[in-house]
Structure formats: structure tokens, C-alpha cells
Amino acid sequence: MIGEPTDRTRVKRLPEKARYDRATVDAIFDEALICHVGFVHDGAPFVIPTIHARVGDTLYFHGSPASRMLRLMKDGAHVAVTATLLDGIVAARSVFHHSMHYRSAMVMGSARVVDTPEERAIAFEAITEAVLPGRWAEARHPSRNEDQGTLLAAVQIEEFSAKVSERDVGDEPDDYALPIWAGVIPLSLVSGVPEPDDRNLDGVVAPPSVRRFVQEMRDTGRGT
């Protein structure tokens, strides 16, 4: 699916980096462990980091009903949701051409509260699985009180854009004669060794979700 950029999602600067296809946008949100949600309150912009999950055309968010962001999302606030993966630093011969390798996606839309039991179940599970796939089957599910104490919000992926910067060093023609090192420093998010809680019962070892996560982060890395 190729989306058409709207005036506000059209990438103005370096349009060759722009991507308007849903597959790119989805892949960035699916890989990112967190995103940043922007909203307007009393005329001022706010930007808050949060966990998200994507299910089809929907991004889900959760939190306490006391959260400023969730309260506004509940009331249909306009939001911008941005996920960014940092892949590397590009060191050029000139300061001017230094840049980063990154993939970033922004979705703009109105938030809505998730209030049917069916969709709430989908959202709760998706948010758990987005961070640690397989964990939903391992951990204790929400009690009625916990469920009622969680505000779930959704934003439809209808207006979106992405920017992918993966170009290697691009210096000015004359600068290639300079004896200055240029290149790319790759970056990735990795996991360390899991630290078991002191109160784990005897014989309880790290479960498949945790072992797979650590293994995958070791094998392939992950943008941040």
C-alpha cells in the first residue's frame, strides 16, 4: 500500500529520503521499542516517550488514567506519533556533511479511547507482545481491577510519512583529496545478560520470551 502524502506529512527537506509506503512505516513502528507522542495542551506542544503496539492499521497506547497524555488522548486529542531507529553515524571529511543513518516514521491523527472489552483485550496483549514477544502467554493476565485501572488509547494509521537516511558519505568533490578519514560508525541497540529478580522461586529460569529476545538482539542488533 502506497499512501499519498498530505501537505503536512510531505517531507520538505531532502525529499529523496521520504517514504510514503505503509510497509516502511509499519516496519519502523514494529521494530521500535518506544515512540514519542506529541500533543498540544493549553496551546503548548508536549512530547512524551511511551510504549506502543501496532495491530493492522491501529497504534495502541496504554497508561494510567492520571497521565496527562492519556487523558487528552481519551478526549480525542490530535497527536503526532513518531518512532525513530538510529542506525549509525556518518563521519564525512567536512563537518557540513556529517549525518546520521536513521529510519523515522510519523503518524498524525486523532486519538480515541479503546472501550470495548474485545478491543481492550487485543490492545493489552499487543502492547505486552510488542516489547517482549511471547510474554503474554507466560505472565499473569490483568485482573478486573488492573484492567479498569488502565487507560487504552488508539490512533489510526491514515496520515503518515517516513524518512530513511541510509546514504553513505557524500563529500564535496574537492574534499576527497583531503587526508581525512571518512566512514560510518554503525549503531545498534543490544541487550545485556538478563538480571533475575531476587524473589524468583527456586528452579524458575529465564523463559522463552526472554531467551529469544536476548538471542535476537545479539544476532541482528536492533535500531534504537
Add this chain to the structure above:
Amino acid sequence: MIGEPTDRTRVKRLPEKARYDRATVDAIFDEALICHVGFVHDGAPFVIPTIHARVGDTLYFHGSPASRMLRLMKDGAHVAVTATLLDGIVAARSVFHHSMHYRSAMVMGSARVVDTPEERAIAFEAITEAVLPGRWAEARHPSRNEDQGTLLAAVQIEEFSAKVSERDVGDEPDDYALPIWAGVIPLSLVSGVPEPDDRNLDGVVAPPSVRRFVQEMRDTGRGT
């Protein structure tokens, strides 16, 4: 320096995680390689990832004069600037108590254009050094054309807050009897082996800035 939260920077949810001291805010911005800038355009929020640098009480940003964000910053737009470092995943016995270890800081203020030659020189160098310390001394400095083709903007760190979540597993009392593994999966940003540009001159090896960066990321990791 301890700041007083304003109504809009006061952390509403989980106030025990809130930090209003400048040292915490500064440390988060200094460690983060990128931040997310939120602004309002035609009534809608936008959130854009960008490189930043802190010098004292000022955050600097740079980019093309064609950038939507920089154009608005030039005109004094109200912005929220948020830097987030992701330090780990907290896997609890219950789905409800899963969380993340993170450090996040938000600065709210009005942007201004950086227009004196003295401050522009400071900002240009700081932005280069923020990503790769020592690089300013190694790379070719901006030409007059490059300097004129760069829009530099600044936001004062006057209204700010931070949130630091470093608490380990906190489950419900009854859940400690469950045979479910709980613990923390540490996360950090690391660098891979630098990839030299094909057109580096013979004998030009990775310079101190690059070697130090890679070494430091290997030794200590870095939040994302």
C-alpha cells in the same frame, strides 16, 4: 540547581519518578545522540527527530533553511524538546507490572534563531562535538557557503522536567508465589566496527574521535 516545576512541566503520573534538577536534565540531553522536537503547525502537533547539542543553558539545533521545523523555530515557535534513553525492560510476574527502565527529559520554550557569528561558531562546533567528540578538530570546517546554508536555532533550558524509571520488579504481594520468572533485561546502544569510506586516501586510518567513540560505547554502553 534545582528547578521548580511549572504546572505544565510537573509530572502527573508516578511523581516519585520525577526529577526537577538541572543536573539530571543536562545529563540526559548530553548522553542522548538525538532528541525529538515537538511543535505546532496549523493547529496540529508534529514530532521530528533531530541532533542537538547543549552548551550551558542552551540547546542548539541545526538544519536546512528548507526544513519545516527549522523555519518555524526561526520564527520563535513554541517547542517541546524531549530526549529519552532506554535502559532496560522490566519483566514482572504480572502483565500489568511490566515496565521499562528509562531516563527522559523535556524542555519547553520558545526557539530563536542563532544569528551572530560568535554564537553560530559555538553552535556549529557544539553540534559536531555532541555526536562525535573530537571531530571538530579533525574535519574540514564549514565554508562561508555552507555556513550560510545552515539554519541554527536555540532553545533556553528554563522550563524543564525529567523522569527516571529505574525501579526493579514490583509485583503484587500474592504474585511472588507464582512460578513465573521476573527480572530486568538491560538495554544499551553500542557501536559496531567503523566502516571506512571506499575513497579514503591510502594510509588514512580511523582518527581519535572515532576510536574513542567506539571504545567508549564498548566499555560503558549508552542509553538509546
